[in-house]
Amino acid sequence: MIKVGLILGIAGACRTDELVNLTVDDIEVLGSSLIVKIPNTKTKIPRIFVVTDVGNMLELFPKYLSLRPPHVKHKRLFLYYKAGKCSSQPVGKNTMGKIPSVVASYLKLPDVACYTGELNTPVLTTSTCLRRSSATLLADAGVDITTIKRHAGWKSTTVAEGYVENSIENKTKIANQVLVGTNTSAITKTVNVSESNIPSNINFENCTNVTFNLNVNK
Incomplete structure (x- = not known):
C-alpha cells in the first residue's frame, strides 16, 4: 500500500484526501500505463494523470489489487493490511499521512518525524511531501510553469513559479550564465553529409539537452 500510494502521490502530485x-474505478489499465482520474479536488477541478511502466512500477498494482478480498462492498482503493491479509476496512487520512515518514525512515533520511501527515503540526504533511516532490522533479527537469501548474491543479501560478525559480536545473543555468557566460538559448546546427563530403568529426561544446534529427535520403 505504501509503495502504490507513493507512486500515485508523486506521479499525480496528489493530496492526502x-x-x-x-x-x-478511478484507475484504468491501458497497455503499459495507468490512467488515473482525480474527480474531486480541493480546487474543484478534476485531474487526470498517467503512470508509465518506468522501472517495472506497474507490477505493483495488480499485485496489490489481487490482495483485495472479494467481499469488500465499497470501492476505495487503499485497504488496511492486517494479520497477513487485506481487510475490508479502507485506509484513512492518518495511515495515509504516515507514508512520507515510513519512506524517509527506510531511506535513512534525517528528521524523519518531520515527514508526517498529522494535522495542526508545523511539519511537512503528506500533501506537502508528495506534491512538493512531484513539482520539484518537474522543475528540475526544466518543465515550464504552465505544465507544473496544470499537473498539480493549482489555480495560481505563484506556487509553481516558486518551484521553477528554486529548481537546481534553473539555478545551474543561471550560474553558467553569470559565472561562465554560457548561452543556454536553443541553437540549431545543420550538417549536410554526402558520399563526397563526409566530415571527420562534428564538435559540440557546452551543450545540454541535445537532440539529433537524422534525415536519410536514399
Missing part, C-alpha cells in the same frame, strides 16, 4: 478517496 485525494489518495484516500481514490476508488478502483
Whole structure:
C-alpha cells in the first residue's frame, strides 16, 4: 500500500484526501500505463494523470489489487493490511499521512518525524511531501510553469513559479550564465553529409539537452 500510494502521490502530485478517496474505478489499465482520474479536488477541478511502466512500477498494482478480498462492498482503493491479509476496512487520512515518514525512515533520511501527515503540526504533511516532490522533479527537469501548474491543479501560478525559480536545473543555468557566460538559448546546427563530403568529426561544446534529427535520403 505504501509503495502504490507513493507512486500515485508523486506521479499525480496528489493530496492526502485525494489518495484516500481514490476508488478502483478511478484507475484504468491501458497497455503499459495507468490512467488515473482525480474527480474531486480541493480546487474543484478534476485531474487526470498517467503512470508509465518506468522501472517495472506497474507490477505493483495488480499485485496489490489481487490482495483485495472479494467481499469488500465499497470501492476505495487503499485497504488496511492486517494479520497477513487485506481487510475490508479502507485506509484513512492518518495511515495515509504516515507514508512520507515510513519512506524517509527506510531511506535513512534525517528528521524523519518531520515527514508526517498529522494535522495542526508545523511539519511537512503528506500533501506537502508528495506534491512538493512531484513539482520539484518537474522543475528540475526544466518543465515550464504552465505544465507544473496544470499537473498539480493549482489555480495560481505563484506556487509553481516558486518551484521553477528554486529548481537546481534553473539555478545551474543561471550560474553558467553569470559565472561562465554560457548561452543556454536553443541553437540549431545543420550538417549536410554526402558520399563526397563526409566530415571527420562534428564538435559540440557546452551543450545540454541535445537532440539529433537524422534525415536519410536514399
